[in-house]
Amino acid sequence: MSALNYCRDGGYLVGGHDELPEDPGEFYPPGSPVLCGCNHMVCAECGQPVRSAAGLMPKTNLLPRLQAIYTAPDWTSLPDFDCSPAYAEWRTYVCCCAFNTLFRPVPSEHPERPSLRWRCGGHPPAAVGDRVLGVTLDPDLDLGELARRALSGWRPEQVPEERTHETEAGAPPQAVWLRRLYRRLLGTEMAEALSRGVAACLTHEDPLVRARALRFFYAMPAAPGGERITELVRGDRALFRGQPNPFPTEERDLEDWLIGAAGQRLVAGVVDPGLAELLRAEALRPGRAAPTLEALAMADRAWLLEHAEDIVAATPAICVPLLRELQRAGGTLGPVAERLARVRGVDRAALRELARDLPGSARRKLLAALK
16 A cells, blocks of 8 residues: 555644545645645544544533543533534544544644644555545546546536535636545545646636636645646736636636736745746736735745835735735734835825734834824
């Protein structure tokens, strides 16, 4: 058998509303911004796989009854838990020597939880002959053709229709299942064949197919074939410019979506010569900074801080979004906000609103600069 696949950051514990795959082969690969919980956590102390259940809140300290709880087939019938709908977003994890309850994703390798004893125990890679998401992994399977069909809207009968948030009503499906299939194939040559098939669709005649291919690489930025994204950013963008983005995101058109997907490669640390320079040049172009900001704030912060005034001078409306991205990426906003307040054409009312979210000294300096 091939080597096991391991989740990034030691695996993630997740809340009740977060994705926790049922397939033991699915995992959270390095470089992917789309998180999923680890379904094979193992305890370093007792050596047992960790069990979990969503929607349960312990009524008291579980330690005296851990062994009985761990072996019980159905925790909802136990007196130890409150199953009220109010706790739907919570998930309780139990092994034979510890328990934890949480409502948001937390990596097992976390500086705030140095004593956490659970780690990803590894996930088996797919093998020829397996049936994954309704697809039989036959030696003669043309994964490039499968990618094209999937991005054109086909899905196996075994794959349910995508569920979209109520604000996404009317949006077309994104072929999320194809990304799950890619994740499941990691550790095999089939994964690369699939992602390169997706890359071939980046210039498909149908703009919806192109959009789905971009969405794939936005979620899987380190996938082979993703270098085509950089080539398209550098070259003629006629297939993307002005094409409406069919998905409910901030990117206005497929050109913005293309830049955003390129940015995710920078964030993921993919070695892609010239990519950072392309995103920097884009940020300095009038009206073109928006789709670059997330990546630059996370992966090229020093450059973004140094050139913030040049970017805002070219696109004054980007001032507050730029500061918000820096804020999300962490760090102090006061000095750069104070500098940007003096750039001609910025939205001063929006900056005053932003000042309310800053700590005392930074708030005072920004308000003083606005005067």
